[in-house]
Amino acid sequence: MINNMQKYRFVCTLTFGDIYGQIIVWLVTITLSLASALALMGATKPVYALVTVGLIVLLSLPFLLFAFVTTLLNHIELLPLEAATQKENMSKSVANNAPLEATS
Numbered sequence: 001m002i003n004n005m006q007k008y009r010f011v012c013t014l015t016f017g018d019i020y021g022q023i024i025v026w027l028v029t030i031t032l033s034l035a036s037a038l039a040l041m042g043a044t045k046p047v048y049a050l051v052t053v054g055l056i057v058l059l060s061l062p063f064l065l066f067a068f069v070t071t072l073l074n075h076i077e078l079l080p081l082e083a084a085t086q087k088e089n090m091s092k093s094v095a096n097n098a099p100l101e102a103t104s
Contacts, residue, residue: 014075022067
């Protein structure tokens with residue numbers, strides 16, 4: 001089995017743009033949580049503010065982690081070694097075929 005695994009190449013194609021939306025949603029969630037906590041601070045029992053922030057973070061954290069992990073797993077590829085080398089050769093040949101720019 002180990003010999004078979006050596007014939008594959010592990011490639012991760014994850015970029016920041018893939019998780020950018022998830023980070024924005026998390027920041028909005030934290031901002032709304034803090035805003036609700038500030039609104040509740042003026043109440044007669046400010047413990048409710050801390051409970052609200054903790055509850056929002058606690059309930060949203062599993063969804064955030066699930067989104068991150070599934071996005072990561074969707075961008076992991078196992079390529080056969082021959083296909084991986086062909087892909088590299090294609091990218092190198094495309095880079096070599098780029099037009100030259102004039103320098104002054």
